Amino acid sequence: MTTINDIAKMANVSRTTVSRVFNNGYVSEDVRKRIMKIVEETGYTPSLSAKSLRTKKSGVIGVILPKISTETASRVVSGINEVVAKENFQILLTDTELKKEKEIEYIRLLKSRHVDGIILLATNINADLIKAISAADLPFISIGQDLPGVTSILYDDYHAASDLTNLLVANHHKKIAFIGVGEEDPSVGRQRKMGYLDTLAKTNLPIREEWIEEGDFSIESGYECAKKIIRNSEKNLPTAIFAVTDRMAIGAMEYLREQGYSIPQDIAVAGIGASTMSKHLTPPLTTVDYYNKDAGKKAAQLLLAQMVQKKDKEKYTQTYRLIKRDSV
Amino acid sequence: MTTINDIAKMANVSRTTVSRVFNNGYVSEDVRKRIMKIVEETGYTPSLSAKSLRTKKSGVIGVILPKISTETASRVVSGINEVVAKENFQILLTDTELKKEKEIEYIRLLKSRHVDGIILLATNINADLIKAISAADLPFISIGQDLPGVTSILYDDYHAASDLTNLLVANHHKKIAFIGVGEEDPSVGRQRKMGYLDTLAKTNLPIREEWIEEGDFSIESGYECAKKIIRNSEKNLPTAIFAVTDRMAIGAMEYLREQGYSIPQDIAVAGIGASTMSKHLTPPLTTVDYYNKDAGKKAAQLLLAQMVQKKDKEKYTQTYRLIKRDSV
DNA sequence: AAAGGACATGTAATCGATTCCACACATGTT
């Protein structure tokens, strides 16, 4: 591996001068050319570890995901990358596999790797996490959960859920079932459920326990929840099922189809997430587009801005869009 | 930021000793405890830039993707991560946006970042790329393309395509259309097409130009290709369409459905990739599972092995699995 | 003609770790 010293020797200059060639200092045209020629010949590229050690900047931003291979995650990462790559940053990826402790562990790790900032796709909120974030003392953005004291990009879960419920109501559904997730996830678990419940309450529609089930984000759990709902309410079937994610909605559709219910005539289904799949199902699924990629872009922009100058911690709420399709 | 020197001072030892605590050198139980206590109190974590500068190892492996937000990519990355995370490596992600030059650029960049190895999800082969790889002189794995002189993990595109074609033939299809991609991509563009063509030739089935179209991986291009095929062969419609990716197959299905053809009665459709979606389409799509995640794992294992000790460049062919579903 | 400024380059300290070598002491071996 050739170093700056090798180049300096070969060009008969000091390494200071070589460094200046790369950092826009005073260098005569003459010397600059001589050095560049040698650089090209040797294929020299400066060691970024050394540079990072000296400058305290790495040109890397850390991204913490709950799970790599989900469509949401890959859209967000793609958005982040689109923005940061333009500024010649790279992404260091970590995956918590949905384990809370790992979030904190990775924040520490990323800090010791001298990343210039961190974006966290958050799935929960807890005091230790907040503490770890503030201890890291780095530009930090949370996506998806409102972390106190942290710049957060939020989806409007409450209103998305209530709009969707209202859409079902507008389509003459009076008996609306719900497939949710656990409340450890404040946004998906709690906010979306509140949106659903409040809307039913406001429109004086019945809320029945046997119409409400809790899954774990997976297609299979959507299937199981639908099964429970149907079985537990044989005499009083709902006419619509609202699942808080597309995947669970898909599982529900599958069960309904297996049981011979037709969608939406017998039972309507709606989800959230605007997965690619949702458009190509039969019938196409009514859902909510959260513009995940834009959320990633926005997060990256805010992060870059914070790196230049400390900002007050703010909250940004993303827009969303109802996509009405034939499943309702 | 606290450094090793701070810790050393606070513990009244030399920084050598502090370093030894983290690197399993001789340290008395007494001193080790004293140091660890201070480490905990201060939240000290060693600077990995400094460490990397000194040791020439970074604990980071570079991954070069053609496009981040595709299901294939995210499965592979997930597999890679699963393996390397266990050894405390992280992934540095780069996205070429399908631009050849960027592959080379990123190889250089990753090199200067002192990554310990690189995994490339390859989409093409060219001399400059090979040169750049050998110049980098790093443990290197290619996934998806057979790069000369580079350890490669290959999908068996030729046989997967010919098996799939044979499956169509076995289902009494004699007029089989094909939606492919450009031959710049040797694996998807060339091998899969060869598998298709050779099988037709061997079984004495007709190969007709108007049944062969070329898309660009997207769902829309699948739709357009299907449209062209149907329009160009009105008097002699194929009874099956083989698309080399699931996404293009989905586009084709969409067009066929719009035009009132029923699948598979009028025209059968098959794809490759075993996308999550394929299972939930109506009808479910016949496809080939390439076990992308396993490919990622395998790549990571080989890379880790190469990092320990240089190995001969080898070629590994992944197994695949035909998934026969109702679209055929 | 002396002073000041712009330009070009070099010297040396520094970033935060690792690691070779030396040294001190205690214990075991012959």
Add this chain to the structure above:
DNA sequence: AACATGTGTGGAATCGATTACATGTCCTTT
């Protein structure tokens, strides 16, 4: 008693860059 061996610690060089400061030209200005 002399020597080897094992254990625990520190000194100092080193990795490859950046950067404050110093130095030396050459030109312009007054």
